[in-house]
Amino acid sequence: xxxxxxxxxxxxxxxxxxxxxxxxxxxxxxxxxxxxxxxxxxxxxxxxxxxxxxxxxxxxxxxxxxxxxxxxxxxxxxxxxxxxxxxxxxxxxxxxxxxxxxxxxxxxxxxxxxxxxxxxxxxxxxx
Amino acid sequence: xxxxxxxxxxxxxxxxxxxxxxxxxxxxxxxxxxxxxxxxxxxxxxxxxxxxxxxxxxxxxxxxxxxxxxxxxxxxxxxxxxxxxxxxxxxxxxxxxxxxxxxxxxxxxxxxxxxxxxxxxxxxxxxxxxxxxxxxxxxxxxxxxxxxxxxxxxxxxxxxxxxxxxxxxxxxxxxxxxxxxxxxxxxxxxxxxxxxxxxxxxxxxxxxxxxxxxxxxxxxxxxxxxxxxxxxxxxxxxxxxxxxxxxxxxxxxxxxxxxxxxxxxxxxxxxxxxxxxxxxxxxxxxxxxxxxxxxxx
Numbered sequence: 044x045x046x047x048x049x050x051x052x053x054x055x056x057x058x059x060x061x062x063x064x065x066x067x068x069x070x071x072x073x074x075x076x077x078x079x080x081x082x083x084x085x086x087x088x089x090x091x092x093x094x095x096x097x098x099x100x101x102x103x104x105x106x107x108x109x110x111x112x113x114x115x116x117x118x119x120x121x122x123x124x125x126x127x128x129x130x131x132x133x134x135x136x137x138x139x140x141x142x143x144x145x146x147x148x149x150x151x152x153x154x155x156x157x158x159x160x161x162x163x164x165x166x167x168x169x170x
Numbered sequence: 171x172x173x174x175x176x177x178x179x180x181x182x183x184x185x186x187x188x189x190x191x192x193x194x195x196x197x198x199x200x201x202x203x204x205x206x207x208x209x210x211x212x213x214x215x216x217x218x219x220x221x222x223x224x225x226x227x228x229x230x231x232x233x234x235x236x237x238x239x240x241x242x243x244x245x246x247x248x249x250x251x252x253x254x255x256x257x258x259x260x261x262x263x264x265x266x267x268x269x270x271x272x273x274x275x276x277x278x279x280x281x282x283x284x285x286x287x288x289x290x291x292x293x294x295x296x297x298x299x300x301x302x303x304x305x306x307x308x309x310x311x312x313x314x315x316x317x318x319x320x321x322x323x324x325x326x327x328x329x330x331x332x333x334x335x336x337x338x339x340x341x342x343x344x345x346x347x348x349x350x351x352x353x354x355x356x357x358x359x360x361x362x363x364x365x366x367x368x369x370x371x372x373x374x375x376x377x378x379x380x381x382x383x384x385x386x387x388x389x390x391x392x393x394x395x396x397x398x399x400x401x402x403x404x405x406x407x408x409x410x411x412x413x414x415x416x417x418x419x420x421x422x423x424x425x426x427x428x429x430x431x432x433x434x435x436x437x438x439x440x441x442x443x444x445x446x447x448x449x450x451x452x453x454x455x456x457x458x459x460x461x462x463x464x465x466x467x
Contacts, residue, residue, distance in 0.1 A: 068448045071174070075222070089227070127267060
């Protein structure tokens, strides 16, 4: 089964309407993870879609990235959890692994909680 | 389930400093899927460099074509270190997280945690012959150079003047492309007996009058298109009947970018086309990868 990571970065599910709002990434397309600041990890993935934001914020095909805001000093733990989730056997039914969901307002306006795959991750951005 | 090992390297001595150097040519740490590992070789006495597929690829830049992690090893033990590195890459940890080399010797932690912040910790290496991470280079590379093909179906404007743009490709090719082949094909005809199109390339994106050079059509220098004609997209034309670049020599774009336009070859303003005519464009070239001209969807 092919596994996918899911990231969403909108506060309201009703605004989940473009590639910067949410994305599914094949785990096999992850090209690497690297810190870009003491509290930021970037997860890079391959994309042949020129409409997906790329490594430098442009739109040329190449690699896209999801930036994770992390606890300082806990980057190795977050990377280990990314590896662990990539090898998780839990998503046996769908293959979709929810890594981050920033929506705090549901589709009919109800409040809901953010979710992140790690206690050391506090935000995500699809840039 | 498919297992994916992720290879972890860290070169900062203090956990709290990981990320402080940014991510270009020297991040504090990096993690690669094992599938990105390509090869390794000694690069100095006591140094082995591991090469990976680029983590970051941006066709608009021109960086080195691989990322590298260099490890300090015991001089004379490069072979043994490589054996240990390969064993680690092919190991079978439950979570797939493989610490290849970790120079960190100082903890970071919130107040009250154990171990405490700044407490000492041991560095960790996959081989007793590896003693340090000497460099991590995560380049912002251009993976585009090579042979490329691209095809796109373009909707045409209906009321186009002679030599004016009827439609543009949504991508362009950066400088240094060699266009080796091109073809245009009607995939949906106009609703009336109007419509004649050629393919042009230009160094800029044109709308209105075209400033490009024709590479497929009746006006190509030397009349080498096959057949030597413009593309008929009128209601009397034949869907799928292509015009190709024929024997036109490859087009060396040198320092010019390549923007492609389908250009009207008859005055279609007094009697515009009707319907929803569409033309498929096929390109083949050697050089950089195509880049989106239209921006984020």
